[in-house]
Amino acid sequence: MSILSENIRYLRAQLNLSQRSISEILVITRSRYAKYEDAVSEPPLEILSKISRYFNVSIDLLISIDLRKYPLEKILNLPDNRIVLPIIVDSTGENKIEIIPHKAQMGYLNSYNDPEYIEGLQNISLPFLRNGKFRAFPAEGDSMPPYKDGTFIVGKYIDDVNFMTVGKTYIFVSRDQGIVYKRYNSKSASGLIVSSDNSFYQPYEILLTDVYEIWEFACSINTVELEKESLDLKELRNILSDFISSK
Template identity: 35%
Template sequence: MNLISKNIRYLRKQKGKTQETFSKDLGIKRSQLGSYEEGRANPNYETLLKVSEMFDISVDDILTTDLSDQKSKRKDVSGKNLRVLAITTNKNEKENIELVPEKAAAGYTKGYSDPEYINELPKFNIPFLPQGTYRAFEITGDSMLPLEPGSIVVGAYVENWQQIKDGQTYIIISKNEGIVYKRVYNKIKSDGTLVLRSDNSVYAPYNMPVEEILEVWKATLQIQKINDNSDVSIDQLVNIVKDLRSEVDKLKSKS
């Protein structure tokens, strides 16, 4: 196995992709990808360019650098360094929205990059969301009141952490704190941290170094928890759907 084949195989696995799905992404046959990974043939420049754009690395790095060795040597201040993003798709090849309930939150920091773990999570779809990669998280605690504990926040995947916007809400997945939902202020360029602020003033803001961060998801929809002691009426369900559509319309108007 030569360096190019080793790198292509490594990059595919970082995406959590099979040869079948990765070859489709590249617009080539599965047999071609197999020959590249086994070192029986070398990809043309067009294919190398697609790979470089997909992972935001240079073609030269693919050709000359052992990427599996470099990963551990780079400090990732942007969040773009070869992170694994495991996803699932429905029968129409559309990405699902995986739900991380409270009981699964502790295991998510270890399983977030494992396709098998992600495949076991509950899944749903919101057809009127813009195309993208989304994940839903059950919120715990009272730090973001008036959002009630048990509510669901749907987040859009943030590939480049440098693009995090001050004062907006994000789900942060970190090594030590697990899953937190906060209002974020971006200090990556100045000191390599994010400032996390709660909407509940009882909780003090704090800084989180980017080295601690595993994933970032921008909050796009909130599904508020309904009081467990009351029956859910048809009118309430209709209002929930209307609220979701309103949130999506706001999202579209900002994009």
């Protein structure tokens, strides 16, 4: 059977409704509805939309995710049924923080809403990060010093752009820009104006229609040894130290 047929059968059973009851709600015959549950035929978009609205489950989830694997009440309580976001804890009760590998960013863009992909990612737990959903993304390039390759930015999921604060930094996952870590400057009629901390790079707009996810900076994890200070900087520190001690 198809995922869709299994899902609508499951959802109907959760509400303890008969096929006839659902068919009357959809204004179709019971035999026609039964064919959808038996995967004999697929509902047209108009009927699929009615099914989606009635069960309050997005079409995307109806046709792509086995809903039997996830608590229905959590799905219904998430914006747009974003099933990837329920907080998952380990055996000790710590919040699991999924890690997006440097070489798998494109995979995340294609599968950010696939629970099986998310469950397959490596994860860590940071006891000081609670009360939210967190995920670790790789930093790249030199646009946001001091964070470079080898650093992971841990972000807290933001489900509403109105909760964002001007001046803070965020990880933006979008169709056009991919995964970027930037500082939020302002909101325009069509998108979000962001900038790099490296003044070499110009601010730009990320269209709201392209945004998949937004994660607010929570902390960073450095996986490589920090570069040693230059001789000139060391000498400057020594000069300042000698100057202060002579006072």
